[in-house]
Amino acid sequence: MTNERIHNDEMKVNPSQLDAWDGHYHWHAFTQMAEYEPLVIERAEGVWLFDVHGNRYLDGVSSLWCNLHGHQHPKIKAAIRDQLDRVAHNTSLGMGNSTTTLLAKRLAEITPGNLEHVFFASDGSSAVESALKMAFQYWRQCDTPRPEKTKYLALGNAYHGDTLGSASVGGIARFHAMFSPLLFEVIRLPSPDPRRLPADQPTENAAEYYLSQLEQVLADRHEEIAAMVLEPLVQGAAGMIFHPPGYLAGVRELTRKYDVLLITDEIVTGFGRLGTMFACDQEQVVPDFLCLGKSITGGYLPLSAAITNADIYAAFLGTSASGRSFMHGHTYAGNPLAAAAALATLEILEEEKTLERLAPQCEQLAQILATLSAHPHVAETRQKGMLAAVELTPGEPQSRFPEDQRIGYQVCREALRHEVWLRPLGDVLVIMPPLSTSTEELKFLGDALLQSIDVVTREFAKDQAAVHSQ
Numbered sequence: 001m002t003n004e005r006i007h008n009d010e011m012k013v014n015p016s017q018l019d020a021w022d023g024h025y026h027w028h029a030f031t032q033m034a035e036y037e038p039l040v041i042e043r044a045e046g047v048w049l050f051d052v053h054g055n056r057y058l059d060g061v062s063s064l065w066c067n068l069h070g071h072q073h074p075k076i077k078a079a080i081r082d083q084l085d086r087v088a089h090n091t092s093l094g095m096g097n098s099t100t101t102l103l104a105k106r107l108a109e110i111t112p113g114n115l116e117h118v119f120f121a122s123d124g125s126s127a128v129e130s131a132l133k134m135a136f137q138y139w140r141q142c143d144t145p146r147p148e149k150t151k152y153l154a155l156g157n158a159y160h161g162d163t164l165g166s167a168s169v170g171g172i173a174r175f176h177a178m179f180s181p182l183l184f185e186v187i188r189l190p191s192p193d194p195r196r197l198p199a200d201q202p203t204e205n206a207a208e209y210y211l212s213q214l215e216q217v218l219a220d221r222h223e224e225i226a227a228m229v230l231e232p233l234v235q236g237a238a239g240m241i242f243h244p245p246g247y248l249a250g251v252r253e254l255t256r257k258y259d260v261l262l263i264t265d266e267i268v269t270g271f272g273r274l275g276t277m278f279a280c281d282q283e284q285v286v287p288d289f290l291c292l293g294k295s296i297t298g299g300y301l302p303l304s305a306a307i308t309n310a311d312i313y314a315a316f317l318g319t320s321a322s323g324r325s326f327m328h329g330h331t332y333a334g335n336p337l338a339a340a341a342a343l344a345t346l347e348i349l350e351e352e353k354t355l356e357r358l359a360p361q362c363e364q365l366a367q368i369l370a371t372l373s374a375h376p377h378v379a380e381t382r383q384k385g386m387l388a389a390v391e392l393t394p395g396e397p398q399s400r401f402p403e404d405q406r407i408g409y410q411v412c413r414e415a416l417r418h419e420v421w422l423r424p425l426g427d428v429l430v431i432m433p434p435l436s437t438s439t440e441e442l443k444f445l446g447d448a449l450l451q452s453i454d455v456v457t458r459e460f461a462k463d464q465a466a467v468h469s470q
């Protein structure tokens with residue numbers, strides 16, 4: 001019996017009671033509570049989650065895109081325990097912590113180019129929020145101030161978090177339309193989705209086409225734009241939209257040419273998800289701000305960071321009376337327990353050569369996608385490294401299931417019966433398991449997904465046939 005099990009037994013709460021309390025007392029994020037079917041996790045081991053009833057589920061989306069080396073990794077647990085024996089938390093306002101300091105130095109070493117000043121926060125949204133505000137303040141305090149630069153440039157279908165600033169630069173109506181009266185105005189470019197090119201544009205020109213749109217906007221409005229923000233290579237929450245190769249490098253070139261700062265949001269793509277440490281590494285891009293979160297602690301504790309270069313940092317230096325300080329911060333920013341987990345996560349990446357040894361898993365994932373794409377209800381599959389998306393269709397590749405049928409959600413519900421936990425983005429199924437997932441476990445996930453798609457789409461077809469025969 002595990003310690004966790006004993007703990008629960010001691011509390012004498014039966015599992016069904018926990019489900020009921022979870023459904024009542026715990027208001028869950030991004031969840032329609034009137035329809036919520038409780039799933040309460042009690043413990044985890046490797047890539048497996050175990051619920052209070054003792055059922056197991058393969059953690060197919062890394063506990064929402066953040067677990068890297070699996071659950072209960074001994075090294076991460078030991079690092080957190082060791083830190084706990086020293087200090088659990090001290091503020092980062094006007095003081096430091098030895099573990100957090102070491103992490104800041106390590107991040108400066110591994111992030112692209114000249115990024116070296118690390119501003120910690122706790123969630124991805126707050127890292128983006130920090131970078132947006134820093135970019136704004138920079139233009140007021142740099143050597144040749146440009147206070148007219150107050151606007152941001154962002155992509156359609158972008159997602160950068162849920163605080164009002166990060167939501168303003170986000171572009172997914174389903175998440176943020178409700179709050180639009182509260183959000184600030186942003187200059188928006190279409191998402192550079194090669195599948196949405198006008199009919200007269202060949203796919204191989206996709207990067208060029210979308211970059212020419214960017215250049216037009218920059219040429220017209222660069223004087224008022226403080227920064228451009230984007231998710232590099234892949235727009236996650238939009239449904240895993242993959243940008244055309246060369247787009248990111250082109251964005252860097254143009255933002256530099258027009259004196260617009262570049263904020264890359266690597267909260268999802270950072271720490272090896274796409275097969276390289278950072279997405280920016282794939283196109284040798286060095287942004288002005290790099291935002292990190294999620295996997296930074298291996299998915300163990302909340303931590304995020306906005307990292308910038310010496311030039312930008314210098315604009316914030318002066319006397320206390322100068323008003324140049326960055327007057328922004330979060331109580332638990334750079335928490336030492338989280339920093340210890342992050343350092344251990346980075347050490348594991350290095351010692352276990354996680355990325356160098358990822359090829360068999362990526363290959364296995366590719367094989368799963370090849371099988372899935374032969375299914376009549378799969379319109380398209382996409383993959384980069386250990387991140388994949390499976391787009392469902394009722395028939396023709398371009399057609400979509402009626403939204404109210406929630407087919408993506410139904411497939412994921414069905415997958416639970418096959419011991420796999422996934423969370424869809426509409427009718428796009430996301431596959432993003434921990435990098436530690438073995439090829440056998442991946443195969444298990446692929447088989448479960450195929451069966452689940454089969455069951456749910458067959459049921460849908462049956463219902464449709466019944467409607468039409470009436």
Ligand SMILES: Cc1ncc(COP(=O)(O)O)c(C=O)c1O
Pocket residue numbers: 123124125126128159160161162231236237265266267268293294
């Ligand atoms: C690209 C991106 N940026 C920012 C965020 C926000 O991170 P958090 O939920 O930790 O605030 C997310 C969350 O999914 C994300 O996908």
